[in-house]
Amino acid sequence: MNDTHIIVIGGGFAGVAAARKLRARGATVTLLDARASLGGRAHSDVLDGVSVDAGAQLITSSFTRTVGMLATPLHRVAVGDAVLRDGARLPLRFGSVRSLLAFSGLTALEKVRLATHLLPALARYRHALDASGAHLPSAWDGESARDYVERHIGANAADTLVEPPCNGFYGLCADHVSLAFFLTLGRYGSDGDVLAPAFGWSTALDAVLMDTEVVRGARVVSLDYAAHDRRRSVTAHCAGGRTWHGDAAIIATGPRAAAALLSAHRAPDDALITWLTTVPMRSTFTLALVVDAATPRDAVAIYRDVREARNVSACVMHNAKFADVARPRDVVLGWPTPAAVDALRDASAEHIATAMLPEMETLVPALRGHVTRARVYRYDEGSPIAFPGFARDRARARMLADSLDLPVGLAGDYLTTPLIEGAVASGERAAAQLADRLSRR
Numbered sequence: 001m002n003d004t005h006i007i008v009i010g011g012g013f014a015g016v017a018a019a020r021k022l023r024a025r026g027a028t029v030t031l032l033d034a035r036a037s038l039g040g041r042a043h044s045d046v047l048d049g050v051s052v053d054a055g056a057q058l059i060t061s062s063f064t065r066t067v068g069m070l071a072t073p074l075h076r077v078a079v080g081d082a083v084l085r086d087g088a089r090l091p092l093r094f095g096s097v098r099s100l101l102a103f104s105g106l107t108a109l110e111k112v113r114l115a116t117h118l119l120p121a122l123a124r125y126r127h128a129l130d131a132s133g134a135h136l137p138s139a140w141d142g143e144s145a146r147d148y149v150e151r152h153i154g155a156n157a158a159d160t161l162v163e164p165p166c167n168g169f170y171g172l173c174a175d176h177v178s179l180a181f182f183l184t185l186g187r188y189g190s191d192g193d194v195l196a197p198a199f200g201w202s203t204a205l206d207a208v209l210m211d212t213e214v215v216r217g218a219r220v221v222s223l224d225y226a227a228h229d230r231r232r233s234v235t236a237h238c239a240g241g242r243t244w245h246g247d248a249a250i251i252a253t254g255p256r257a258a259a260a261l262l263s264a265h266r267a268p269d270d271a272l273i274t275w276l277t278t279v280p281m282r283s284t285f286t287l288a289l290v291v292d293a294a295t296p297r298d299a300v301a302i303y304r305d306v307r308e309a310r311n312v313s314a315c316v317m318h319n320a321k322f323a324d325v326a327r328p329r330d331v332v333l334g335w336p337t338p339a340a341v342d343a344l345r346d347a348s349a350e351h352i353a354t355a356m357l358p359e360m361e362t363l364v365p366a367l368r369g370h371v372t373r374a375r376v377y378r379y380d381e382g383s384p385i386a387f388p389g390f391a392r393d394r395a396r397a398r399m400l401a402d403s404l405d406l407p408v409g410l411a412g413d414y415l416t417t418p419l420i421e422g423a424v425a426s427g428e429r430a431a432a433q434l435a436d437r438l439s440r441r
């Protein structure tokens, strides 16, 4: 692909992975992103001098595509999580089998059922539970994580183990989440070390694209196609009037933005456009609080028991990821419950902070009287919902995307699984497909 220039639209993990793969195949690449920093839903920011990951927090060493892509070393997170129930902090490392069996929030009977039902299945299908979503067992995909765990282990186990990660990071109740996706979370959580970027995901992604042209603050508003000498080309038009030309493009935005960029060249009832505009998404937000006091470093995430939570599902103490590094201030992040996502999504930052602060103080008492600044990060297009049946739906979408008769590939976690590793898998796949198509023309 030495004479080929590709435009990548979107600088989240999917776009960066695609750009890197295309560079490795010899293409020159220009990556355009609407925001001031790379990372998308995993972008980082600096708040009062403290680097903070505002969306995605952690990966594990078994995210092999992601770890293989990142040029900078990642920090091993030494501490686990906790669940706050009846005022007591119950330590737990989500995903760790040993920690689950020692966890005081489950009854002895639930542990026996866990050991006889879920854990053997996890071990048996470990390789199928891949973030690409391509091999997820269909029997598990068809049912919800909540239904399965409630039926086979118990309602308390569903409340304690299944709801917190679904509520906290996806703003979803677990009866709207595929068992296959939940087990994929479990597979990665139980496999390897937990890792965080030392200086934020955006900085880590900058390092991946050192030798690539990256244009930040470039929102692509339309794409044009032209054909010369049987060779097709694309022109990306950005807000503000700037344009970029290339032989082909990868659209690595969310699905709605991708539909907007493709729709001028497709029939209104085109199956791919219909899918992109209707695939279920869940918008969410993060409340970030800067704190001028030491916060506990014995757990990274504290989840509120789902039976007690009203507005707040979980808090992350940013510094606890780097427990061995002294930092003068901390940022504590809070995520809303599914009900609070609906109630507060369009509220002002002040209203959100007022609604969430009291419960965040219950989870992290060190916050009281020490918050110096609050900031809300919104993910308006949201995260794709891994609903029961999603894996089959995504397989169909990948097929539709592969059959596009334009010099364009699609990438994004909405085509795989809503994880950083899922985004990287989709970016690498889109780059390989596009490179193969271009080499045949």
Ligand SMILES: Cc1cc2nc3c(=O)[nH]c(=O)nc-3n(C[C@H](O)[C@H](O)[C@H](O)COP(=O)(O)OP(=O)(O)OC[C@H]3O[C@@H](n4cnc5c(N)ncnc54)[C@H](O)[C@@H]3O)c2cc1C
Residues within 6 Å of the ligand: 009, 010, 011, 012, 013, 014, 015, 032, 033, 034, 035, 038, 039, 040, 041, 042, 054, 055, 056, 057, 058, 059, 169, 218, 219, 220, 221, 252, 253, 254, 257, 284, 285, 286, 379, 383, 411, 412, 413, 414, 417, 418, 419, 420, 421, 422, 423
């Ligand atoms: C609160 C939260 C917590 C999470 N926690 C974790 C976690 O701990 N671990 C984990 O693995 N995953 C986590 N995830 C999921 C993870 O963040 C995503 O799966 C992943 O970041 C998606 O990457 P992406 O590249 O597919 O999409 P995005 O990150 O959404 O990237 C899309 C990019 O396209 C750009 N863009 C959009 N439209 C245009 C346009 N018209 N022109 C130019 N650019 C455009 C956007 O600015 C953005 O940078 C979390 C998600 C959320 C919301």
